[in-house]
Amino acid sequence: MTRTEFLKNLKLGGGALMSIYCMGAITSCANEDTPLPATSTNPDPIKNGKIDFTLDLTMDANKALKADGGFLYNGNIIVARSKDAKYIALSKICTHVGTTVEFQKDTNDIYCPNHGSKFDLTGKVTKSPAPSPLKMYQTELLASGTKLRVYEA
Numbered sequence: 001m002t003r004t005e006f007l008k009n010l011k012l013g014g015g016a017l018m019s020i021y022c023m024g025a026i027t028s029c030a031n032e033d034t035p036l037p038a039t040s041t042n043p044d045p046i047k048n049g050k051i052d053f054t055l056d057l058t059m060d061a062n063k064a065l066k067a068d069g070g071f072l073y074n075g076n077i078i079v080a081r082s083k084d085a086k087y088i089a090l091s092k093i094c095t096h097v098g099t100t101v102e103f104q105k106d107t108n109d110i111y112c113p114n115h116g117s118k119f120d121l122t123g124k125v126t127k128s129p130a131p132s133p134l135k136m137y138q139t140e141l142l143a144s145g146t147k148l149r150v151y152e153a
């Protein structure tokens with residue numbers, strides 16, 4: 001049963017439903033159908049002081065990376081699959097004031113929802129106010145494409 005179905009079963013009117021949604025009885029007023037980027041459950045992304053982790057693409061937690069335009073976060077890294085099926089990995093921390101960036105499928109780039117900075121798939125700033133690029137990491141498909149390694153060169 002969804003949150004909406006549960007509240008409808010209480011036989012409350014629309015105004016009462018909105019009050020319950022937004023008074024804190026429910027923790028968010030967001031549309032329950034809005035998908036959020038998956039968060040990987042992978043272990044510590046740092047090995048020997050450097051970024052180095054491998055995502056199992058057969059796991060549900062990483063299924064966002066099975067489709068072009070999908071992305072997820074692991075630690076402070078955003079990992080995305082571009083429109084042309086290339087894997088990219090960048091720091092997820094915007095260089096302006098540190099907001100978590102997002103991959104945008106339509107424009108095939110990285111966007112910061114805080115002040116609108118944009119970055120290309122190498123992390124280069126294409127729209128300010130971000131003052132410097134996002135750090136880029138290497139990606140490598142392993143095990144016949146079922147695993148994706150992200151690492152610092």
Ligand code: FES
Nearest residue numbers: 094096097112115
């Ligand atoms: S924090 Fe990203 S543009 Fe300001």
